[in-house]
Amino acid sequence: MVWLLLFIVAIFIGAIVVLVNQARNNKKIKQEAIDRGAYDGVACKHIEGLGIGDKSCNILAFENEIQIEAANKSTFRIPIERVRAFVTKSQQEFEDVDRSVVGRAVVGTLLVPGLGTIVGGMSGLKNKKKKKGGKSFYLIINYVDASGELKGVTFQDDLNITRLTSFTKTVNDKLSSQSYGQVIDL
Numbered sequence: 557m558v559w560l561l562l563f564i565v566a567i568f569i570g571a572i573v574v575l576v577n578q579a580r581n582n583k584k585i586k587q588e589a590i591d592r593g594a595y596d597g598v599a600c601k602h603i604e605g606l607g608i609g610d611k612s613c614n615i616l617a618f619e620n621e622i623q624i625e626a627a628n629k630s631t632f633r634i635p636i637e638r639v640r641a642f643v644t645k646s647q648q649e650f651e652d653v654d655r656s657v658v659g660r661a662v663v664g665t666l667l668v669p670g671l672g673t674i675v676g677g678m679s680g681l682k683n684k685k686k687k688k689g690g691k692s693f694y695l696i697i698n699y700v701d702a703s704g705e706l707k708g709v710t711f712q713d714d715l716n717i718t719r720l721t722s723f724t725k726t727v728n729d730k731l732s733s734q735s736y737g738q739v740i741d742l
Contacts, residue, residue, distance in 0.1 A: 574715075578719075581599070582598075585598060589617070594617055594618045595618070595726070596727065598695070598713070598723040599615075600615060600711035605697075606626070620636055621636055622639060632709075639699050642695075642697055642724060643696050644694065644724045692714050693714060696711075
């Protein structure tokens, strides 16, 4: 019985240490972003859209662009006026789409070009292996590229959903305030 109690206390202390480290890291990333002239920033793992594999990235939100800095020292910039969607979604939200495999693939492609086709198409397969030990959370940025095509880039952060959601809300608030009162050609 004592061992069980010690085990539970150790798990509790471990969880507190992880949360404190996350909070410090979040504060550090946001402060670094602000020091560089951005209004917010977050760290995530790249999943799809930039052709760099599963690299860690810092995503910085500036007044005029979203800047993605990959661990391989590549920097990608998306001008704010070309951003079409900036959302956080859970793996469960993808899996809840209850249509045919083709229908899910079409809806997924609209939500997230590339990854959406895969996640949307696969979400209905009954024998799909689900991730054990938690949920996955995705930051999805849809934008119009320089040639006028709708593109998407997807990032994953399973441990930091609160920070990811806060970052998404901050960016969306800025995006909506910049377009308030403007005539927008569709």
